[in-house]
Ligand SMILES: Nc1ncnc2c1ncn2[C@@H]1O[C@H](COP(=O)(O)OP(=O)(O)OP(=O)(O)O)[C@@H](O)[C@H]1O
């Protein structure tokens with residue numbers, strides 16, 4: 519008989535991005551957590567726009583092809599949503615028990631969440647309580663029901679069963695915290711740069727202090743190249759990725775070639791816009807006196823691979839910027855996987871890994 523309430527040994531994380539579907543399967547053993555399967559494929563253009571699924575069929579097709587290719591039969595999956603339909607806020611509420619908050623959460627949330635309460639699902643986490651001040655810090659998360667239902671329908675249509683539905687930003691945090699020892703003196707901004715959405719999550723001592731999604735990402739680079747160099751989307755995308763690869767190889771940021779020079783100028787213009795957007799969010803975060811200064815930035819997501827971006831942001835933001843390696847503590851069998859390739863796509867896998875690491879609702 520299967521054990522009741524036992525945690526699953528094998529877990530799957532599925533990250534459905536606007537550009538790429540990423541799938542990671544992990545095995546939880548006594549020796550540690552082992553990579554079992556990893557797969558990634560491109561979603562056809564315009565099927566998902568700014569995180570909203572416009573056309574379900576091609577996305578289902580990509581997911582099913584990945585499952586087939588990796589020979590995955592277990593339908594249990596952890597997934598996540600992100601974007602404008604999701605809001606996360608840390609708020610102060612009068613002290614009350616978890617049960618009382620459960621009862622009154624919709625009423626309490628109304629003053630902080632700019633959505634109609636009838637249209638959203640609310641979740642919360644009590645972060646800390648201050649008995650003397652008779653208040654507590656609570657993390658509120660609100661997601662539009664429509665967004666949530668569309669996502670659940672998509673998972674169902676792919677023949678899968680949702681075990682946990684999370685937020686991209688929290689999956690990134692989970693992957694980060696699993697791989698690194700706690701850093702009590704560091705306030706970390708985790709920035710997940712996707713194709714059209716960038717998730718920002720500022721954490722301290724494993725507690726999110728500020729979480730926001732901005733609608734900017736790798737697509738901004740591609741679209742700028744497309745417009746300035748009169749290319750189609752795929753040509754621009756290829757040029758962008760090749761530029762990152764080639765420049766990384768030769769480790770030069772300005773080539774002698776005129777075309778590469780133009781590409782570089784266009785990419786740097788978007789880097790500037792991106793760094794301004796991030797700066798605005800940081801200013802907003804810092805505007806609350808309570809908030810401690812951000813001391814480190816950690817990038818993940820596909821656009822984190824843009825050549826020179828971490829160096830550029832280090833200069834502009836005035837803090838150390840590094841690229842996340844969500845596979846650091848995960849056991850990888852060298853006979854089964856091409857380690858070099860897996861490491862090269864590791865930042866892109868962050869959300870899927872953070873999701874697969876969850877073995878159940880804590
Ligand atoms: N080597 C590279 N250099 C530059 N950009 C890259 C590279 N590899 C991937 N990207 C970009 O990363 C983006 C895809 O990243 P990711 O998979 O994290 O996004 P997504 O999850 O599909 O989108 P979103 O989260 O915004 O819905 C694309 O814009 C792609 O062009």
Ligand SMILES: [Mg+2]
Nearest residue numbers: 535536712713
């Ligand atoms: Mg993404």
